[in-house]
Amino acid sequence: MTDPLDDLASYNRNAWDHQVEAGQRWTQPVSCETIARARAGEWEVVLTPTRPVPKSWLGDLRETQVLCLASGGGQQVPVLAAAGAQVTVLDNSPRQLEQDLFVAEREGLKIRTVLGDMRDLSHWGDESFDLIFHPCSNCFVPEIKNVWEESFRVLKCGGALLAGFLKPISFVFDENEVARGNLVVRHALPYSDESHLRPDEIEKLRQDGEPLMFSHSLEDLLGGQLQAGLQLVDLYEDRDESEPMSRYFSPYLATRSIKPQPHV
DSSP states (O other): OOOHHHHHHHHHHHHHHHHHHHTOGGGOOOOHHHHHHHHTTOOOOBSSSSSBOOHHHHOOOTTOEEEEETOOSSSHHHHHHHTTOEEEEEESOHHHHHHHHHHHHHHTOOEEEEEOOTTOOTTSOTTOEEEEEEOTTGGGSSOOHHHHHHHHHHEEEEEEEEEEEEOGGGGGBOHHHHTTTOOOBOOOSSOBHHHHSOHHHHHHHHHHTOOOOBOOOHIIIIIHHHHHTOEEEEEEEEOOTTSGGGGTSOOEEEEEEEOOOOOO
């Protein structure tokens, strides 16, 4: 019997490949000028739509082993590489990885790309990375326990996980009404496109090549990191003024968590 999660991964892989073809916002490679500035020490990256990650969260990137987790698209990955990091990117979409390789080849950057699911980091052994950079992409998998457990495993002691999230409250509203600028409560949480949308709405998602999305509770988003053994040390909120929800609240959250040193 086929694993339904494999079917989901396959569907979302094809959907994100389609998003690249459509030129979606998070699939457009950065410019030559952006890379030149990054090489000169003037750079920024985002975990959420608009607010740059504090430089203090990233530290000195030179020779730092960085895993960009579900972070393809030719944007954050090449900037981190141009800033001096040794970058590996894992993503579920071949076309998103191609965007990173496009910038790498254009700019002479060294980037390793790996096709895979964010919940499975078995490509790497324990304590392989100094930093994991994980933007708002966990809303494309139905559960995130493995994301935190695997991140903890492959992080070196003292290493950091930087993660972005879409807050669960964002999923209670009717997406059709949100597109019109109205916040109309429709969905109970936890949310899933597969279980909460009508058949005609799911069919439209498929026709439009949109990936399937899922909400996660704050208990899973934050508490799940703690249960995996990480220590939450900082966070911030973000909003995107182009989105109707951001007129009323900050839909996005970013966290910095540390894998603690072992007790002596």
